[in-house]
Amino acid sequence: MAETAPEPAGTYVLGIRHHGPGSARAVLAELDRIRPHAVLIEGPADATPIIGALVDPGMAPPVAVLGYAADNPAKAAFWPFAEFSPEWQAMRWAVKAGVPVEFCDLPTSQVLAHRDDAPADEPRAPSRADPIGTLAATAGYDDPERWWDDVIETRGEGTGFAAITEAMTALRTAAEPFELGEPSAEEVHERRREAHMRQVLRKALKRPGVERVAIVCGAWHAPALSGKLPPATADSKLLRGMPKLRSKLAWVPWTHSRLAAASGYGAGVISPGWYHHLFTTPDDVTVRWLIHQATLLRDKDIDISSAHIIETARLADALAVMRRRPLAGLTEISEATLAVMCQGDSGLADLMYREAVIGERLGGVPDDAPVVPLQADLTATARSARLKVEPTARELVVDLRRPADNAKSLLLHRLSVLGVEWGTPLEVSGTGTFKEGWTLRWRPEFVIDVVMASVWGTTVPAAATAKVVDQASSGGSLDRVTGALEAALLAELPDALPPVLTALHERVAVDHDVLHLMSALPALGRARRYGDVRGTDTAALGSVASSLLLRVCIGVPAAISNLNDDAAAEFKRGLDAVHQTVSLLDEEDRDRWAAAVRVIADRSDVNGLLVGRATRLLLDGGEIDAADAARRLGLALSAGATPVAKAQWIEGFLGDGGLLLVHDRHLLAVIDRWLIGLGDQDFTDVLPLLRRTFGEFDAGVRRNIGNRVASLGEAPVATAPTTTVDAALAAPAVAVVAQILGLP
Template identity: 55%
Template structure:
């Protein structure tokens, strides 16, 4: 009986090549691989031509889809290459770690952290200790130098790795109960393979576990005792696409590597990898319109190889090619080096899985619609602009909005369009992330199609909404998603909530979203007729409740109420209904003479009535003059002005009377009042566009000059003669 342990580092191209060489030499009768055995039935899919790494095994609990685990594989993962070798050779291949259901049954506080011992992320880092012993300050560079960029013709590295790991385990014995159970499970599966008569046997596992799988083994009874009482849950497993970005350590992945793009290059470009890499770097820089020639590539290659020779390395590694890139191709620019790191060293590659892989009906519907609408599912960001007048673009928009409704944010709208403005264009940024596979599975409980799931989820959200604003948001999402089957139910919930909600703030917050939907619903061809009655009812309740909700507010409350009044005013203008507009203006007109209303709100309502043509300019000037008269504090006057000028100062530019009233008031302030109102005035005029402020300053400057001239030149000489003579006599200068 012959058992060969092949200790590897997850996602290492040197390890992958060494594993393939050993498998070819050993020709084992069975291959055991570290991984969840409940995924054994999925291994055959790895040979499907449509399966292209990076991919990952996904395990989740059917009743809690958000509770999930992933086992990622890349083309350069040793485990992936072992699986492919076994399938191609017709050799049985099985996973030998604990079942996925056992890991998903663990609570976050159970046993120990989730870090993989082979990732180098233990509190005591075994790879870091080996790297330090070899004189390296970076474990990644040490592993890259010793294993990943080693000479392919050299002897197998596995015996030396096992010896090093055994010494480390003696120096710092593993104490994690979970790791002991994992190794007990691996030995149990290995014993069964031996008992079944397989010979030879190859075991591909993380380097840290290798010494635990060498004889002499603990007794089978001892291993069974370790596994007794292990909690398990029924898990569902499938294959999902993965990306190089999620393989990178920067993503937070415990067994991540810093340079998946570089490792992929090393594995796929065995012939002259340094030259090919630097050629790819040059192409990336040329895409940025940078002058990089073949001579640069030749010089950078020579520099990288020289640095490797000086450091005693058989091949230039990532450190050497990066230094050569910085010096020769990037002229010392760290910004360009970062560009190369993002595009090449890490890279962005999205794998694919065959259609025969187990999946939920919702995902199948999503992918079918994406194909039909020609929306490519890719990891790289892509910005598209949809013209809602075109049927295909309109259908794309509906799909993307429905996905947002079920929590699958494959695409997000531009910030400026989160609240749609009624144009015929929508701008979206698409980027598929691996974790969205879990979001799709989680949403699958709501329906088997995207439309059905979105409709069911929106109906549920409306039913559970606590405020009127929450229901209004659901209505807006249902309209954007074009889900008439959900809209009727959601509108009923909105009407019921609005009928019993007496909070004026809730009514004011709800109306703008409804008005937008009513005004712009026809852009998408959506029937919004039923929404009008609800919006009108809210408008009537709002006008009836505003007088009671506007009195006796403090400064902060007045600021918030002023913003809501503006939003409602704009919403009613969007509705473009005479009855509703007149009702609203009548309400405002009935409030501007009240003395218990904050000056900021009075000034704002006067301005809105003036702009709407309900209040004559002369009346507005009279009210401004009265607001600045004796009997009101200086800060109260400044608040009135702030409300009156909110939204623009063109009114002052075009009405000398209003500007004169304001100028005269400021000119008569004493020192204490001026200091008190200055912050408010600065805040008021600071919100005006710079052009308006400059024009106002010019007008005030000219007005001051005219006033000064009138004060000195407009003198009645005949009436002043007597006074002048008296003063002259008193001063002794009389003739």
């Protein structure tokens, strides 16, 4: 068979839609036909050296080129590619064919500098019409996505690049009248981009042996690169003096959801999962797609048979015929899926849209790809801890007594310190402290967070240590310092403890606000408890907590004077938090706190909310008995106080639990007599407070209280004597339970 004559020399501009599977197929077909000597791709020119990594077995799209400022990683930009992206396929074709390939757009150094220099308050020029939308409207379509899907993506045969360039030329010509006057910064940037592309094209055409050059770029730019190029001097003048900054580049994993237009990505598509299917499925596109959806539904225990698939395919084809579409597109398939597979359940259809149409495919890059040292350490640590990087959310419960689980917990806590929220804490059932719950979900933008965190160190432990120390020593509130201390213990950063404790001592010495001191104690208590669980030496925390508690106890009498209702409510929350923390401290600290609480309970000039709460804490702690509590309640409800003050006392005393009234008939009778004796106006005044108090109780508790009130007039029922516990016999069982719970 005679060989096909080569195409004539010249420039072949392939105007594409970013992330379009039909465009990708057309580009591959055109490259096979043209057999160019050089391929240029729209993308950052300084990323050309990393194109060769595309053919590495470890490279799996979707991936993105990450460009960031070397001295400020927060300044970053992404250029993502999916398997169905025309640029990706063109690069792979060129690398495999041994054809020189390079990016031709402005380099990252100038793109990032432009973002810094663009004035935020500059008046925006009249925006150009969406070219795809304009062409769709001209063809009689009200949906640009549907038009492009019909003409390019779904059909997929032929190229039509000359027609696309001609259409874009007409659109750009029609838009020229709107671009009169002084151009905006964005318009100047667009002109510079096209000028840079032409300059790269000129250099490529001058290389020895290069006769045919293929350029793969967004369709809008095709007219600027087609035909006879303008003089190079004009482009050089436009590019002269552009600001630059030092930048670095790397390949990073990406996801389909981040390619979706719904994510806010400017060049995003509405259906990356569907487009991936279109590009990778050579035939029976509709049926294979429906099989994929049926599998997803079956995984969720939804009964889907082959009959559902057949009927859905028939309905989709019928809808396409009725609408005079060449083939059933995503719209028809989605409507048929809703009607047949989902049986009209829009919620289930939305789930299918998220999981199938958008999808959550996560790409990968080779292990030896250039990354910052912190990212390399993170990857190695995650692999060692058997933490899989996944884009979908999943729950993880770890047991801190197991070395493998403890390693997972430490990595997640350390990343949280660095601002990489791969895992978010999840509440787990049980009373022990050895279990930890997490919800794991990796997002592509975490790569930027890792790059930004690399300023603290080259390994995860070193970076987390440096950041915790800086957080504690940089000043701020006492809460910030204690938070840093708690983070250091949870993340097991022993090198951070001495400087953090020093900062804590210094901050405590100058902070005289009792509420601030009270808010710091719970963090110390939690830190000490989790330190014990992890086997960390937390002896120094005991002295810090004791010193802090002493200052709280000394300052309480003055702090509770002359508090209004809002301030009293805030102080009550601090009171509860400290009381829970004190149980983790030594006996001397518990006695000191009990004395401070008794001071509050004995005061008659303090907001009733605090006095009632202090009385309840004493009762629960065994410092007073039920008879004393009833006496105090009777005094609080005496004629000397206002009805509102009495209701506040009851609110503080009962708190958010009413079981006390279920079990103590005497206390219930005191409150019942007080309520019965209220006048109409007094009852109206205290009703909102009482409703708020009793409304916090569970429905079962309220029902039991009602039953007890109804039986207050009845004679008490004799109860059987309580069984005596033999301490000697119970001691072995108590010891085993204490060991299980990790108690001393």
